[in-house]
Amino acid sequence: MSPLELKCFDYILIERPEVSTRRVSARYIPGIDDEELTYTLIHRYGERIPKVEAFAKLVSIIPAINYGLFTKEIRFDFSLDPRDLEFFRDMMEVTARDIFVNRIANPTEFIRPEFVPREVHPGMAEPMAELVPEGVEEEPIDFEPDYGKCAVMLSGGKESLLTYGLMKELGCEVYPFFYNESGAHWHVAIPAYRWFKENEPKTKRVWSNADRLYTFIEKNMKILQNVGKPKAEVYPIRLFFFAGYSFAFLPLIHKYGIGNVLFGNEYDDPRGLTYEYMGIGHYYATYDQSQDFERYMTSWFAERGLGIRQWSAVRPITGLIVERVLYNRYPELFKLQRSCHSVHKEGEDYVPCGKCFKCNGILTFLLANGIDPTLIRYKPEHVEDLARRINEGKIRLDRDELEHSIYLIKRRNPDFPLEGKPHWHVEMLHFDDRNSHFDNIPPEFREGLYRIYEKYTKGCVYLKGERWVRITREDALNGVPEESEEGKTAK
Numbered sequence: 001m002s003p004l005e006l007k008c009f010d011y012i013l014i015e016r017p018e019v020s021t022r023r024v025s026a027r028y029i030p031g032i033d034d035e036e037l038t039y040t041l042i043h044r045y046g047e048r049i050p051k052v053e054a055f056a057k058l059v060s061i062i063p064a065i066n067y068g069l070f071t072k073e074i075r076f077d078f079s080l081d082p083r084d085l086e087f088f089r090d091m092m093e094v095t096a097r098d099i100f101v102n103r104i105a106n107p108t109e110f111i112r113p114e115f116v117p118r119e120v121h122p123g124m125a126e127p128m129a130e131l132v133p134e135g136v137e138e139e140p141i142d143f144e145p146d147y148g149k150c151a152v153m154l155s156g157g158k159e160s161l162l163t164y165g166l167m168k169e170l171g172c173e174v175y176p177f178f179y180n181e182s183g184a185h186w187h188v189a190i191p192a193y194r195w196f197k198e199n200e201p202k203t204k205r206v207w208s209n210a211d212r213l214y215t216f217i218e219k220n221m222k223i224l225q226n227v228g229k230p231k232a233e234v235y236p237i238r239l240f241f242f243a244g245y246s247f248a249f250l251p252l253i254h255k256y257g258i259g260n261v262l263f264g265n266e267y268d269d270p271r272g273l274t275y276e277y278m279g280i281g282h283y284y285a286t287y288d289q290s291q292d293f294e295r296y297m298t299s300w301f302a303e304r305g306l307g308i309r310q311w312s313a314v315r316p317i318t319g320l321i322v323e324r325v326l327y328n329r330y331p332e333l334f335k336l337q338r339s340c341h342s343v344h345k346e347g348e349d350y351v352p353c354g355k356c357f358k359c360n361g362i363l364t365f366l367l368a369n370g371i372d373p374t375l376i377r378y379k380p381e382h383v384e385d386l387a388r389r390i391n392e393g394k395i396r397l398d399r400d401e402l403e404h405s406i407y408l409i410k411r412r413n414p415d416f417p418l419e420g421k422p423h424w425h426v427e428m429l430h431f432d433d434r435n436s437h438f439d440n441i442p443p444e445f446r447e448g449l450y451r452i453y454e455k456y457t458k459g460c461v462y463l464k465g466e467r468w469v470r471i472t473r474e475d476a477l478n479g480v481p482e483e484s485e486e487g488k489t490a491k
Helices: 053-067 082-105 158-169 185-199 210-219 242-248 250-256 291-303 319-329 357-368 380-384 386-391 399-412 443-454 473-478 481-486
Strands: 009-014 023-032 039-045 071-080 130-136 146-154 173-180 204-208 258-262 309-311 344-346 349-351 429-431 460-464 467-471
Touching: 009 053, 023 053, 023 210, 039 053, 039 210, 053 071, 053 082, 053 210, 053 242, 053 250, 071 082, 082 130, 082 291, 146 158, 146 185, 146 242, 146 250, 158 173, 158 319, 158 443, 173 185, 173 242, 173 250, 185 349, 242 250, 242 291, 250 258, 291 309, 319 357, 319 399, 319 443, 357 380, 357 386, 357 399, 380 386, 443 473, 460 473
Parallel strands: 009 071, 071 130, 146 173, 146 258, 173 204, 258 309, 429 460
Antiparallel strands: 009 023, 023 039, 039 204, 344 349, 460 467
């Protein structure tokens, strides 16, 4: 398959954004075979925002980053700051590689079989799109960040809820940010949003139709089928959207002088993963949730004159520990979580389906920690049938995390039909160079966070080669992996 065979559009044109006191909008015009389609991307705010055109451009261009593999040109009907253009190009290139490997070469149900390549070479994963702005000129932004203020991007899942609780406890001025992108994801966030709106005056929400724009574009891509299929557990083709969340809030970040943007990205075990496929580097479809992305964004924000730091407070801990800390330390927040691909409405509440990949992971963590799943609206039948679904592979957890969680369940309930295996590092703070470097968390927050985590974990480990070695909290604070060579292996 040549790159041209993946071409779905001759061009995608983004018109100059319109900015008002509470709204940003920009028309998308994909063109193919002399026909133009149009859709207007809208972001709407609940309060007055500063009219910074550079922010409007940034939030408007994010969706197009996903389609560099599939269009010959991406045209911007406006000038771009050279740093913004470089950001777009960098993100388009890494996203194209991730999409090609994880959606096309290893296809999902959405790729038409005739577009699955029989042979793969690295050039096939390079974007075909030429970037054509109206001009390139600097747009300086005047901003002084306050690093005592944190914006937490809240999705309604356990990691973001825990992040809010942690940063609040550490004394930060915390702004809960909810992004309503007009898709089913918003159902997941509704229980949390209702609570925060009632109890946290700094809560902010941005409404957008970004999800509908993605669906509109993808329904017109010849390589895809069944776009819009209900209850799908993956997106058809797009893999880059987290920057869209943070950029949507730039007007509010600017208005309130916020210096930290936090996403709830927990620990992923890199062992056994190559991060390369047939000579193509990739991130297993999660670049915009990776340590590398957070570092890129912090560096880019600095270069752009904003100085915002993007990071994750829960990166050193596994999902099992996230659930444990959230339940024991912030029980009110725990009850708000809805981690599910198919949340649906029952009465006035939104409840999990209890059967999807996400639900199976959450149920496993809850039972391993001895937590009653009905507290967050799971039903007894969801628990009764869990072992069968795990046995059928309907769960996506790191191997050690799954085996250790089942081991803990079995200790609590000898009648549980599956056998696990202990991997005690799962209950520790993890550090490694790829997914959890020592300096990911800003220095002023590290000790406070680690002191909280220590009450629910069994120490710290560092990954040397394929082996976990124990390190001290001082090692973790100061980043001295050499000292860990004398440490003991954590089984």
